[in-house]
Amino acid sequence: MITAPTPKAITVQNFLAASTEKQVDTWTSLQQAREAMLKKAPWRSWDKRAFEAFSRYGLKPVDIANPMGPVTLKTSKIDTAATYRDPHGLRRCYLYLGDLVKHIPVHMVFGDVPDVMEENTRNGIIDVASGGRDKFASLKLVESAGHLITVAHPKELAVALSDAFQAVARSKPQLARL
Incomplete structure (x- = not known):
């Protein structure tokens, strides 16, 4: 994100980080992951090709030995939340x-x-x-x-x-x- 480092922007960052940490990140199958995602408004707004690419490349098996079993996000929700909490990116992008x-x-x-x-x-x-x-x-x-x-x-x-x-x-x- 690039925005002025205001209290409101920091509130939005914290909200995004907390929401990310609370999200479901593991599903019983790829099909169940896709169905669950498409029940939520943000995912439904995605271009079909973008959603297909994310389904293919953004998810991975929980157990490599069981590729048809449960899946999870390739980037953990903790790592994603950390990007929202980065105290430097928001300020530096705006200031420079x-x-x-x-x-x-x-x-x-x-x-x-x-x-x-x-x-x-x-x-x-x-x-x-x-x-x-x-x-x-x-x-x-x-x-x-x-x-x-x-x-x-x-x-x-x-x-x-x-x-x-x-x-x-x-x-x-x-x-x-x-």
């Missing part, structure tokens, strides 16, 4: 964004739905931390996407990134080919 955009092309793609990140928080990142909207190589809001843009709207995200990279490529002189 203004310097970063001065030195390399930075592309920002956000979902336009303020589900976890409120609009004023997003605007703070864009306008305050970076030094202004004109500092970005490109800035795009993906329609109808929220914070789960990578898994709920992967095609739209890919198009936004492709457009950004093509614009940069067109603005730079061609490299000599060897």
Whole structure:
């Protein structure tokens, strides 16, 4: 996450960490895991291809000797929760964004739905931390996407990134080919 290191942001981080630690992370089978996940709203919002890829690569057998038996997450919920509790990432990303955009092309793609990140928080990142909207190589809001843009709207995200990279490529002189 990138956001201003405010008390509210820290509250959200702590909520995400605590929720992650409480989640079910082991199921009796791959089929049961998939069915249980799809009963929950966040998973139902995922693009079908993203969910299939997660089912295939994000889960593993509890016992390697019994690949058709119980499954669990490849990344433990404790490790995932630790990423939310990282006290440095949140602050450093926000504090150094203004310097970063001065030195390399930075592309920002956000979902336009303020589900976890409120609009004023997003605007703070864009306008305050970076030094202004004109500092970005490109800035795009993906329609109808929220914070789960990578898994709920992967095609739209890919198009936004492709457009950004093509614009940069067109603005730079061609490299000599060897």
